[in-house]
Amino acid sequence: MxxxxxxxxxxxxxxxxxxxxxxxxxxxxxxxxxxxxxxxxxxxxxxxxxxxxxxxxxxxxxxxxxxxxxxxxxxxxxxxxxxxxxxxxxxxxxxxxxxxxxxxxxxxxxxxxxxxxxxxxxxxxxxxxxxxxxxxxxxxxxxxxxxxxxxxxxxxxxxxxxxxxxxxxxxxxxxxxxxxxxxxxxxxxxxxxxxxxxxxxxxxxxxxxxxxxxxxxxxxxxxxxxxxxxxxxxxxxxxxxxxxxxxxxxxxxxxxxxGGKSPNVVFADANLDKAIPLIGRSIFISAGQICMAGSRLLVHESIKGEVISRLKQYAEQLRIGNGLSESTDMGPVVSQSQLDLVAEYCEIGRREGTIITGGHRLSGGDFDRGYFFAPTIIDELPSQCRVVREEIFGPVLAVQSFSSEEEALAMANDTDFGLSAGVWTNDLNRAMRMSKGIKAGTVWINTYNKNFPEAEFGGYKQxxxxxxxxxxxxxxxxxxxxxxxxxx
Missing domain, CATH: 3.40.605.10 (Aldehyde Dehydrogenase; Chain A, domain 1)
Structure with a gap:
């Protein structure tokens, strides 16, 4: 590196x-x-x-x-x-x-x-x-x-x-x-x-x-x-x-x-082979420093274990390092102050939830010269936790589960923000209901972070x-x- x-x-x-x-x-x-x-x-x-x-x-x-x-x-x-x-x-x-x-x-x-x-x-x-x-x-x-x-x-x-x-x-x-x-x-x-x-x-x-x-x-x-x-x-x-x-x-x-605190909502019938890498990319691209980052994962309780397991594997296989290397998958956060902020949120997540992977600064060798933070997944967080509610602007994914479509919609909208969202389902009717119900400027169905100059972009609420x-x-x-x- x-x-x-x-x-x-x-x-x-x-x-x-x-x-x-x-x-x-x-x-x-x-x-x-x-x-x-x-x-x-x-x-x-x-x-x-x-x-x-x-x-x-x-x-x-x-x-x-x-x-x-x-x-x-x-x-x-x-x-x-x-x-x-x-x-x-x-x-x-x-x-x-x-x-x-x-x-x-x-x-x-x-x-x-x-x-x-x-x-x-x-x-x-x-x-x-x-x-x-x-x-x-x-x-x-x-x-x-x-x-x-x-x-x-x-x-x-x-x-x-x-x-x-x-x-x-x-x-x-x-x-x-x-x-x-x-x-x-x-x-x-x-x-x-x-x-x-x-x-x-x-x-x-x-x-x-x-x-x-x-x-x-x-x-x-x-x-x-x-x-x-x-x-x-x-x-x-x-x-x-x-x-x-x-x-x-x-x-x-x-x-x-x-700002944003965008959810990826994953239903039980979702194509996980497609969803997992795109959900992972949505939060770890640019080390999570992107306004439409998929920083909240709302997953149906019946597939929560499989989704978390596969996302953990995705995160731990990312190659972290200097962005000038063609093989690097994720670079550093932008500054010491940003690194400190991400670490502070992870400490909150450690106290109020469960760290699935990451949650710490990367150290040793060339990592010590930069601001590298491990891709992080945090589960079992209460809905009022700051990690769930506030924009972190770092590689930190907050996981929550739901049992019904109505609960998923309420959780997706339980935020001060409304920039974007992803919905993962093979049910067209459900996809339409969710896209109409979510209060966000962009709702992606079975994809994420696809932007084109001819398609409008912007936010609801704050x-x-x-x-x-x-x-x-x-x-x-x-x-x-x-x-x-x-x-x-």
């Missing part, structure tokens, strides 16, 4: 007004490889002054350019960006794995998702549509879709490339100007992507900018700025609530994709507001205007 690259850490700058700039603080924000402790790079530790200047620049560019009303240019720009990522995919995947820790296979998958998303919204840029209405004999209405203006995107560290592009692509396709504030743990991959934007001549210089730095200060400045018309935030629910409060400064529009991807994801970044004609 020894992967000390000895690669010189890169220095990353803000991209504002089509130019690479330094922060007024003169300070750097360092990012490290969570598998080895190596420094990956240093970005700008920007100040409120820096972000305010960036907002002014983006706002001015939007007011002066034809970007918002030139769909062909937007199509060409997004398509060109997609092509640049394709050309640089292996290099970018290595940066992503080194900075975030996920496996190189997952990094390639994430970047391929960026390409697919950009290509979809490139086409969508030329199909932003409204409608017309005959209101009275002499009155005619046009319902037009227009860009909102300046959109601030605050993106997370867990899937830092895709979850930034997932919002950036529709925001730009709809004709908006955009300012991005990436997560402080993963600035390198975010700025590397902006380097490719700088190489696409169809982008209006200054229409999209990136400023790195602490969310507590520059994220707050974006939330309160009267020149930012919308905030798109992907992250934890508590921060999402803070963003909502900040947005009251000028009643900004909000798009929030927040999992967020609005939708990303698909037509709704495009319209999320549009204003609706009624233009009324009275004919003499």
């Amino acid at each position: 020894a992967f000390v690259t000895e690669q010189k850490p890169a220095v990353y700058f803000n991209y504002v007004g089509g130019e690479w700039t330094e922060s007024s603080s003169g300070e750097r924000l360092e990012s490290f490889n969570p598998a080895t402790g190596e420094m990956v790079g240093s970005a700008q530790n920007s100040t409120v002054t820096d972000v305010e200047q960036a907002i002014d620049m983006v706002h001015s560019t939007f007011q002066k350019s034809d970007w918002g009303y030139n769909p062909k240019r937007r199509y060409e720009a997004l398509l060109g960006f997609a092509q640049k990522i394709e050309e640089n995919l292996e290099r970018l995947a290595a940066v992503l794995t080194r900075e975030q820790g996920k496996t190189i296979k997952e990094s390639r998958q994430e970047l391929a998702g960026c390409v697919d998303t950009l290509k979809y919204f490139a086409g969508a840029a030329r199909t932003v549509f409204g409608r017309s209405i005959q209101l009275e004999p002499n009155n005619f209405g046009v319902i037009a879709k227009e860009p909102i203006g300046v959109v601030g995107i605050i993106s997370p560290w867990n899937w830092p490339a895709l979850l930034m592009i997932r919002e950036l692509a529709p925001a730009l396709a709809a004709g908006n100007a955009v300012l991005v504030k990436p997560a402080s743990l993963t600035p390198a991959i975010s700025v590397e992507l902006f380097k490719l934007i700088d190489q696409v001549p169809q982008f209006t210089k200054g229409i999209v900018s990136i400023v790195t730095g602490p969310g507590r200060s520059i994220g707050a400045a974006m939330g309160t700025s009267k020149k930012i018309d919308m905030i798109s935030f992907t992250g934890d629910t508590s921060t999402g609530k803070t963003i909502m409060e900040l947005a009251t400064s000028n009643i900004k529009k909000l798009a929030l994709e927040l 999992s967020g507001l609005g939708r990303t991807r698909g037509i709704d994801g495009l319209m999320e970044y549009c204003e609706t205007k009624h233009i009324h004609f009275e004919v003499d």
Whole structure:
């Protein structure tokens, strides 16, 4: 597992007004490889002054350019960006794995998702549509879709490339100007992507900018700025609530994709040969650091023993290590603080339930250089246990059992979240009843974590507001205007 690259850490700058700039603080924000402790790079530790200047620049560019009303240019720009990522995919995947820790296979998958998303919204840029209405004999209405203006995107560290592009692509396709504030743990991959934007001549210089730095200060400045018309935030629910409060400064529009505590509901007639590896992957992919992780397993009591046994075998056969190795199945969690948090939840699970496997930090050899945690399964937890109810964002699966469909549905909905769910059954009628009854934005039937840019995604309850991807994801970044004609 020894992967000390000895690669010189890169220095990353803000991209504002089509130019690479330094922060007024003169300070750097360092990012490290969570598998080895190596420094990956240093970005700008920007100040409120820096972000305010960036907002002014983006706002001015939007007011002066034809970007918002030139769909062909937007199509060409997004398509060109997609092509640049394709050309640089292996290099970018290595940066992503080194900075975030996920496996190189997952990094390639994430970047391929960026390409697919950009290509979809490139086409969508030329199909932003409204409608017309005959209101009275002499009155005619046009319902037009227009860009909102300046959109601030605050993106997370867990899937830092895709979850930034997932919002950036529709925001730009709809004709908006955009300012991005990436997560402080993963600035390198975010700025590397902006380097490719700088190489696409169809982008209006200054229409999209990136400023790195602490969310507590520059994220707050974006939330309160009267020149930012919308905030798109992907992250934890508590921060999402803070963003909502900040947005009251000028009643900004909000798009929030927040936390989850998603269940996989397994009925007695499920195809376990298919279900087991997909359920295992749903919680252990990216070391469980994914918003739609299948972190709760609800299994019919008649097959509970078999399901737990097979999942235990799946977890214990995973190869844990540095994500740069092609053979690695699961990398580290992203930081020491995240490792400590996962360990704390496992101690709660040890006291209130039964650890089936895992529940501890991996140590010895190269494990000591990174933040590696064993894939964990915990059984016999009471329904009010924090391990069952709270988002852990780590490789920890909480198991509960049910005896009837009605009980399974009640348990699936017994959560503050509603991002996604999986249902495993060969009974079509049951699958339909469960998919209608579960209060979640996405319900997968006999599969899990299948996402496409043309299919909407988002949450119920405290999992967020609005939708990303698909037509709704495009319209999320549009204003609706009624233009009324009275004919003499």
